[in-house]
Amino acid sequence: MLGRSAFGLGSWNTWDRMAFDDAVRLLRTAVDAGVTLFDVAHYDFGPHAENSRTDILFGEAVRKAGIAREDYVLCGKLWLWDHPRSGFAEQLEASLGRIGTEYADLVVVGDYRERLDVPRVVTEVAEQVRAGRIGGWGVNNWLAADLDAALGFADREGLPGPEFAQLKYSIARRSMAEGQPYRKHFASGQLALQASDVFEGGVLLGNASPSRKIGADVGGIRESIVAASAEIGRVAADFGATRAQLALAFCLAYEPVANVLFGVTRVDQLTDNLGALLLAREHGTEIRAALDHLHLDHAVAPDGSW
Numbered sequence: 001m002l003g004r005s006a007f008g009l010g011s012w013n014t015w016d017r018m019a020f021d022d023a024v025r026l027l028r029t030a031v032d033a034g035v036t037l038f039d040v041a042h043y044d045f046g047p048h049a050e051n052s053r054t055d056i057l058f059g060e061a062v063r064k065a066g067i068a069r070e071d072y073v074l075c076g077k078l079w080l081w082d083h084p085r086s087g088f089a090e091q092l093e094a095s096l097g098r099i100g101t102e103y104a105d106l107v108v109v110g111d112y113r114e115r116l117d118v119p120r121v122v123t124e125v126a127e128q129v130r131a132g133r134i135g136g137w138g139v140n141n142w143l144a145a146d147l148d149a150a151l152g153f154a155d156r157e158g159l160p161g162p163e164f165a166q167l168k169y170s171i172a173r174r175s176m177a178e179g180q181p182y183r184k185h186f187a188s189g190q191l192a193l194q195a196s197d198v199f200e201g202g203v204l205l206g207n208a209s210p211s212r213k214i215g216a217d218v219g220g221i222r223e224s225i226v227a228a229s230a231e232i233g234r235v236a237a238d239f240g241a242t243r244a245q246l247a248l249a250f251c252l253a254y255e256p257v258a259n260v261l262f263g264v265t266r267v268d269q270l271t272d273n274l275g276a277l278l279l280a281r282e283h284g285t286e287i288r289a290a291l292d293h294l295h296l297d298h299a300v301a302p303d304g305s306w
Contacts, residue, residue, distance in 0.1 A: 002106070002164055002192050002258040004073060006277060007248075008037035009270075010196070010263040013212050015061065016054040018265050023061040029267050031065075033274055037073040038062075039108070039261055042095035045079035045086065050213075059099035069101060076104035076134070078125070080112035088124045092133050103133050108166045108194075110140030118149040126159040138164035138194065144181030144303035151190065162191065164258065168218065169195035171204060171232060171250050172225045172296040178254075179302020186256035193256040198247055200225055204232060205243045219300040228294050235290050241279055244269070248276035250291055253284025 002008075009030060015023050030036075043052040062072070076095055078088050096104065109125060128134050139147055139162045147162065154161030165185075169177040176182055177193055185191040197215045199205050203225050236246040244262075251260045264270045279287070300306055 002037070002194055005035055005037040005259060006252065007035045007273070008039050008073075008075065008194070008259050008261045009035060010261045011038070011040040011054045011058055012043065012052075012263065014054060014263040014265055015057040016052055017212070020057070020061060020064075022266070023057060024064045026264070026267050026270060027058075027061050027067060028065040030270060031067050031072060033270070035270070035274075036071065037075060037259060039075045039077075040099060041077035042091070042098055044094075045081045055095065055098045059101065063100065073105045074099070074101060074103075075106040075108060077140075078107050078109045078137075080110055080116065080121070083112075084117075084120065084124075088128055089131075089133075092128060096133065103135070105135045106164075107134045107137045108140045109137055109162075110142060110166075112142075116142070116146050118146055119153050122150050122154050122157075122159055122161065126154075129160050136160065136163045138162050138166055138191075140166045140196075141168070141176075141304060143305055145305075147182075147185070151185070164192040164194050166194040166196050166261070168197045168215065169193065169251055169254070169257070170198045170200055171247055171291050171294050172200065172221065172228065173197070173218070173300070174295050175297045175300040175302045176304055177256070181303040183256070191256075192258035193254070194259045194261060195251040195254075195257050196261045198251050198260055198262055199244065204229060204247050206233060218306065219297050221296050221299075224296045228296065231294065232291075235287075238290070239279065239283055239287065241275070242272055244273055245276040245279050246287065246291075248273055249280035249284060249287050252276060252280035253288050 040055050040058050042055050043050045125137050151161050167177045202210045206229050236243045251257050
């Protein structure tokens with residue numbers, strides 16, 4: 001299902017930072033351009049307990065844009081921060097109700113700090129699949145050992161297992177997505193890769209100090225990413241591309257990647273990003289070679305056990 005759209009639009013700090021009519025126009029433009037996957041979460045758990053209305057606004061805007069439910073893929077989230085006190089049925093009832101839909105095509109399950117009860121998680125997700133509330137699921141930054149356990153348990157019990165992994169993946173952050181613990185599942189075809197945080201919250205695009213909240217700095221390498229930003233700009237210029245196009249093309253040119261998530265708040269940003277598709281097709285291998293030296297998270301354990 002991820003393969004239907006090479007790009008996906010995220011909801012964190014996007015729809016709630018836009019004028020409503022601009023959100024409607026952006027959604028209509030995206031779907032007309034073939035960007036039909038939308039990652040939409042209810043941000044009310046753990047470090048994301050932000051009381052955000054971004055999911056509500058998405059639902060209102062997608063209806064105003066006249067986009068039929070069958071014409072886009074909704075990728076929701078099931079949070080593990082307060083699980084099992086906050087069960088998956090309860091979370092879905094709230095999140096789907098806020099968006100105004102009956103089902104999510106996909107859900108991403110994660111993140112977590114405490115030890116994970118893998119059989120319980122797999123079983124509860126399967127219950128929601130059977131109930132018709134979700135069509136399939138993936139994991140977000142799981143320990144590789146827990147992923148292995150989930151795949152094994154699902155296979156033994158005849159339950160739907162994870163189909164994809166949503167991982168931080170960018171020019172600078174590669175250790176998990178390219179490391180053997182995850183790569184073996186990508187190589188076997190058992191999992192697809194959904195690349196997220198591909199712009200490092202804008203840092204890779206030249207914004208050294210984003211004013212909004214951005215993703216976690218796993219491994220404490222953000223200062224190194226800021227320092228590398230100028231080099232990224234130079235490489236982009238060599239290919240006649242923008243920084244955003246270069247960052248996206250880098251991800252698209254990695255074979256396991258089925259979908260790349262990014263956030264935009266303007267139509268011109270979306271239009272610019274779409275240029276990465278042709279850039280990756282024509283120069284993907286060259287781009288990855290030109291950026292090879294900017295792999296900066298070597299200290300991060302590829303099995304996610306930092």
